[in-house]
Amino acid sequence: MIGTMTREVEQAFKAAIPIFIGYVPAAVAFGILSKGCGITLLQCFLFSAVVFAGASQFIALNLLMTGMGGGGVILTTLLVNFRHFLMSASLSTRVSRMSRKAHVLMAFGVTDEVFSVLSFRKGTLTKRFVFLLELSAYSAWVSGTVAGYILGGFLPDILTKSMGVALYALLLAILVPELRNxxxxxxxxxxxxxxxxxxxxxxxxxxxxxxxxxxxxxxxxxxxxxxxxxxxxxxxx
Amino acid sequence: MDNVIPIILGMAAVTYIPRLLPFLMLTNKEIPKRVDIFLKCIPVAAIGALIVPGVFNATPDMPVAGIAGILFALLFGLWKGGIIIPVIGAVVVTYSVLFFGA
Structure with missing residues (x-):
């Protein structure tokens, strides 16, 4: 039992590394951009901590800058993030039996990348694996955001740009074994x-x-x- | 900006609810076979659209750098599989092309 547990923990962290590499530079960019837009640190933190959806956060900043009202920003966010409805639907049939409370928590972390990793993991998805993966992705996103806001562009520009391919490489690497089969x-x-x-x-x-x-x-x-x-x-x- | 926090909370709600509803509606239910196959096709369809065409513009200043990185991930993935080496390798290849190509 302990063997399976540590193996699962190890696999979850391993699976989280590429997400981490991809999320940190994007989150730092978000932090820097929000500071430039006149957002306070608390607001910037809240963006990443309670929305947790990359592309839509950048879009929201742009819209706020153009002076769009709250209703428009929220409606756009709904449209941009609605794809996660389909992703959750696909995942929900694959998670092991667990409490409703666990589902309610787990749903919060369904991003494109978390979904992709979970989708192609063999077998039933256990609570431990899902939560460890989501928590790692979430910490990368939130801490990167705050670091970007406070420290500014501490990563060399060329490195940030190269790390931009990490998320695409991750999605592709997940897909390749499926394509071979x-x-x-x-x-x-x-x-x-x-x-x-x-x-x-x-x-x-x-x-x-x-x-x-x-x-x-x-x-x-x-x-x-x-x-x-x-x-x-x-x-x- | 003053009244951003209510907007952020609104964004959080409209992001979270669509992520949550399927878990409440579908989990532990009998799902018709057709629907199940449909749900199983979603990952491949989603990832295809998440990669293309965005990947061709991952490094907008010099698209060839990002494409070189992705090609590495593809070829290494086909050859040996795995996730971490293709991803780190893609970043290294892209970095090199940006560094030496600029």
């Missing part, structure tokens, strides 16, 4: 990327909604051509 996964992932590029070019959907449309369309398409295999699995065991 299944040609369908390749087709779905590539289709989703192409569709997203196309929708962004079209420029008719609000921020965040191109991804939602991609998830809905591609996952729905997936249900049609995944079905054959599943049936076969059932027939042949």
């Amino acid at each position: 299944s040609i369908k996964a390749v087709v779905l992932a590539v289709a989703s990327g192409l569709l997203n590029s196309f929708l962004i070019k079209l420029n008719i959907l609000p921020d965040g909604w191109t991804i939602i449309v991609c998830i809905l369309v591609v996952a729905l398409a997936g249900t049609f051509f995944m079905v054959d295999d599943d049936v076969r699995e059932e027939v042949y065991g």
Whole structure:
């Protein structure tokens, strides 16, 4: 029992390292930017501590600067972050049996990167693994934000820029084993990327909604051509 | 700025509620097979769209640097797998290209 426990703790921290590398420079940038916008340290901290959703926080700062009112900022945030609804839906079927309280806490930490790591972890997701991963991601985000606000650009510019690829590299590294195993996964992932590029070019959907449309369309398409295999699995065991 | 805190709290609510609802609605319920397959397709679809096209502009001053880093992550991932080395390697490759290319 103790063996499984320490292994899980180790795996959670290992899984958190790439998220940490990706979140810190982004969070520092957010801290610096909010200071430049005339936000107080407390407000800046609260942004990261209670919203905990990267892209939407940057967008909110920009909108506040243009003088948009609270209602507009909150509505935009809802639209930008609504993709997490689909991500939570996908995760919720995979978590082990646990108390409602645990679900209520766990839901707070569903970011793009946490979701991606959890999605491709084999087996049922245990409370310990999920919470350790979320807590690591959360500490990176909140502490990076505060450090950025107080210390300013303490990371060399070129390093910050290079660390910007970390989150993409993380998502790709998570996806690769899946791509090796299944040609369908390749087709779905590539289709989703192409569709997203196309929708962004079209420029008719609000921020965040191109991804939602991609998830809905591609996952729905997936249900049609995944079905054959599943049936076969059932027939042949 | 004065009245930012109520806005932040509003943002927190509209971010958290969509993250929470599926856990309350779906967990420990019987889910029809079709819906289950749909939910299982979401990760691949989501990650595809999260990577493309953003990745081509990860280092806006010099896109080729970010692309070189990502290529490393892809090739190393295909060759040996793992997460940490592809990610750190991608950062190192991007750093080198930015450093020597500038």
